[in-house]
Amino acid sequence: MDRESTGPGRREVRFGTAELMRDLDRPNGWLLSVAGVAQSYVDLDDPTYLDFDYVRRIGDIIDALPAGPLRALHIGGGACTLPRYVAATRPGSRQLVFDLDAELIDFVRAHLDLRSVPDTRVRIADGRAGVASRPGNSADLIVLDAFERAAMPSGLVTVEFTRDVARVLRPRGTYVVNVSDGPGLRFARHVVATVLSVFDSAILLADPGVFRGRRFGNLVLAAGDLPVADLTRHAASGAFPARVLADDGLRAFAGRAAPITDAAPMAAPTPPETAFT
Template sequence: MGKRKPGAAPVPGRHPVGAGEAELLHDLDRPGGWLLSVDGVPQSYVDLDDPTYLEFEYVRLIAEAIDSLEEGPLDAVHVGAGACTLPRYVAATRPGSRHIVIDPDAALIQLVRDRLRLKSVPRLKVRIDGGRTGVAALPDDFADLLVLDAFGGAVMPLELATAQYLADVARVLRPGGTLLANIADGRGLAFARRFVATVRGVFPHAAMLAEPGVLRGRRFGNLIVAASAAPLPLARLTRRAAGGLTQARCVAEDDLARFVAGAPPINDGDPVVAPVPPPALFD
């Protein structure tokens, strides 16, 4: 492989990164569309010509939640980078927003910088760090929004699902700030119940967005958990989730308490099995 040039045009291909092998695939239906996969697991989709186009269902759900927040620019922290789809989206829909992206994979970030025009995203800074230590280094009352979307392959790092870590996230958020966490689970939703229980133990207000089939445990998929020290815009969340392309449900208040159903929160050192997607999911 030849030396990459900063700002080089995207080309399909495979590239070694810290987590394994990344692959860039061009979407033939959209001239600016690019899919980033790592070791065969789709990680991000970006449209370089239209950052408001979101291909993945769970990313659209996170965007619906962000769009439900009060208008105006946001100071945002993103734990987990990929191709920085959501920072691009927020930069386009909320001009003036500032972004800190935290990701441990320096080679992946460099690939995104070189091939997917990361430098074109205004007011974005990347810190090469783990999600735990990266958040610990941030000051109190720093962010309006923290998006937790970190996966090793297709599995969420359990150190980012504990009460101790989420308490640090709460410290970094401003009093009206919002956490949006992407988790994945399958039949029985045992991990999702424990994660939501953990979130509810840290934040006074929480809600969950997911497609009905995932909520019923019929298929493996993504669930978006929203949390804040301040009341969430539940009416807007419910309306936007139901009216979007994904047509998701918003579970909150008594319904969310019933969903948790006595599941214990996750603490550092607890024996927890992270959900693993079925082998055929990405075929």
């Protein structure tokens, strides 16, 4: 998309400088970046428009869930692209967002009409503590899309945290994780091993170039009772086709990678350079 840095401009937030840039191709489209890294894209006129490829893949997973409103929990807020999408596509949904950056959320509230998103609350809290505060069997969907200075917080990818996510999910609930990794996908393999140690079934979607180790990028990992065949066909036929791994293929991808634990944490990788994705 073509961008210009006119509009609300910049603000210092917890993890760097936040900047809003207008999309010249869409009348009310905005790109939010923090410390030079693209964090969120929202179209205030059309919340169903998902600009980032990996966010579109998460949207496809949400679309594949049983019809009706959702009880959704989001770990990581940014501009709240996915809460806006759920509110628009699943009227009556009730959503809670945990984000650690109070200054960033204030910036989004002031300039991106966050208060207009129906039945959506944002709490300033660490994602792990936020999930721990929730009652069991209370969420249909939990989405983890949280970054601190371009890297996933290490405490949000452990077995202990993943077990707490499973506790909060309803029996047929879905857990979705945005994982970023580079060539070799070492971190992603350990995250997959972690999730598979808690959940019986999961799928992984990503651009084929990311799978082949050609570049740093995003992989979407989803655990739960999902229509794997339908999602695979949809991913293959999309404008930006994705490769899908499930079942034995996903376990083969994880290979001998050990689950990440609190006692043996693993630092998440950061992009080789700060750039828009």
